[in-house]
Amino acid sequence: MxxxxxxxxxxxxxxxxxxxxxxxxxxxxxxxxxxxxxxxxxxxxxxxxxxxxxxxxxxxxxxxxxxxxxxSPSQKSLIPLSQVAIGSQVILEQICATGALKRRLMDMGLTKGTAIYLKKLAPLGDPLEITIRGYQLSLRKSEAQLLFVSLQDEVFE
Missing domain, CATH: 2.30.30.90 (Ferrous iron transport protein A (FeoA))
Structure with a gap:
């Protein structure tokens, strides 16, 4: 290719x-x-x-x-959460962090299959504010790059 x-x-x-x-x-x-x-x-x-x-x-x-x-026939197209457009609804498919960071992200409710809404970005693009499981959460861009998501058809404003 x-x-x-x-x-x-x-x-x-x-x-x-x-x-x-x-x-x-x-x-x-x-x-x-x-x-x-x-x-x-x-x-x-x-x-x-x-x-x-x-x-x-x-x-x-x-x-x-x-x-x-x-x-690869086995995997669907995924993108990092850091590259999702504001107002997009996505589904968390994969967490690529390891060790304590992966545990911390999962403890905050970021688990496979969870719906995430990207609410807004800080003026310089870091951090991101997301809505997950009914609450607001701010993530560093470096953390969002480790979260791979699939896009939903719905876009909210």
Whole structure:
């Protein structure tokens, strides 16, 4: 699959890599294994940020073009909560935090399948104010980037 065809929020399965042995071993140590699902977090003309398991990695266009990716049939298209438009209603599908941070987010009511309404953003975009389970919650943008959601059809004003 070509670099320009990769869509933010979509998952792809790694089916092969075309690199030198040393670079292939390094990428494998980072989690890029054949058969592994890779989610596209963000993308520019020259760089891309991907999620492999619970790790986020920035790669350049040349590295991504050396990987053979196919659309992952097992996962629907998800986007980070930090990229959702104001007034959107979403469903929390995945929490990519680990350890104490994941526990803290879950203790605040952020669990899989929960409806979230993005109420507003601070003037500089951090923090976000959401409505979840009938109460207001402010999240840092860095925390919202770890929460992957699916969009609902409804948009509220």
């Amino acid at each position: 070509d670099f320009t065809d990769l869509q933010v929020g979509s998952s792809y399965r790694l089916v092969g890599m075309h690199f030198s042995d040393s670079l292939s071993k390094h990428l494998q140590q980072l989690g890029f294994l054949v058969g592994q699902d890779i989610r596209i977090i963000s993308k520019t003309k020259a760089n891309i940020i991907v999620q492999v398991k619970a790790s986020r990695l920035a790669l350049d266009k040349d590295l991504m073009e050396g990987m053979n990716l196919v659309a």
